[in-house]
Amino acid sequence: MHFLNLKDLSKGQITELIQKAKKLKEENQYSEKLKGKFLGLIFEKASTRTRISFEVAMAQLGGIASFFPINDLQLGRGEPLEDTARVISSMTNAIVLRTLEHETIERFSAFSSVPVINGLSDLSHPCQILADLLTFDENNGEIEGQKVAWIGDYNNVCYSYAEASRLMGFELHVASPKEFWPSKETRNKLSVTFTEEIDKALSNSSLVTTDVWVSMGKEKEKDEREKSFKEFKVTPKIMDLAKKDAIFLHCLPAIRGQEISPDMLEDERSRVWSQARNRLFVQKSLLLHLLKD
């Protein structure tokens, strides 16, 4: 099976995967569970957390991972994606792809004979949400029935939050300038509440989260976005509008002074550093789920 979006897993599988990640974190041990398995990583865009967590996860599970920047492959010189997918998947056990367009991952996975994992596309970032769910669980317990506030751009990470809200049964409130909301048709399909009023999204929230205003691939819109999102910033003062025990998450990298105030990452309610480290444990759990059998 491929892991292209969160909905490729059921609620039960996600819950199991998070519990397994918790156990792997407690044990924090080297094992040989994936001995003889090979993971390929093909990235079209920069990455720190996703790349390193997958590489370390494979090493700690006794397997091997190799990173292939797209321009070092014949793919970068025009070899068809479908041919590349058939060849690489004939020699590896799983492949992580980070692409500009989600369609590239879909086309690749259609020709791959081994599981393909979405390591971020313009549409979604399902691996990130697994780490966020683990971090919430560790701090506040069950997410079902809770309210989550997303402040800023409805982007790839937020799309995966929207999927998670449907699957895991939490409310997602997105505070964002109207001109950046998805179309009415898309909004009707989502179980997400959109608002331009930050306080409405924050009130009674147990989790407050955000991401950069300008995602990779959107650089051309930088000036327009920086102007439109100016007020959609998370600060310790804004956090006071959420529940007393609310935590703050950010997938990182963050731009201090834009979507967060300079002091937000170090605020006592921020869990961003354990959230980033949790990428390792959910990646291990996901790899075991996809490769063990």
Ligand code: CP
């Ligand atoms: N959050 C995240 O995916 O980070 P990287 O871009 O560094 O992988």
Ligand code: NVA
């Ligand atoms: N939304 C960001 C996430 C980076 C991890 C981007 O796509 O650049």
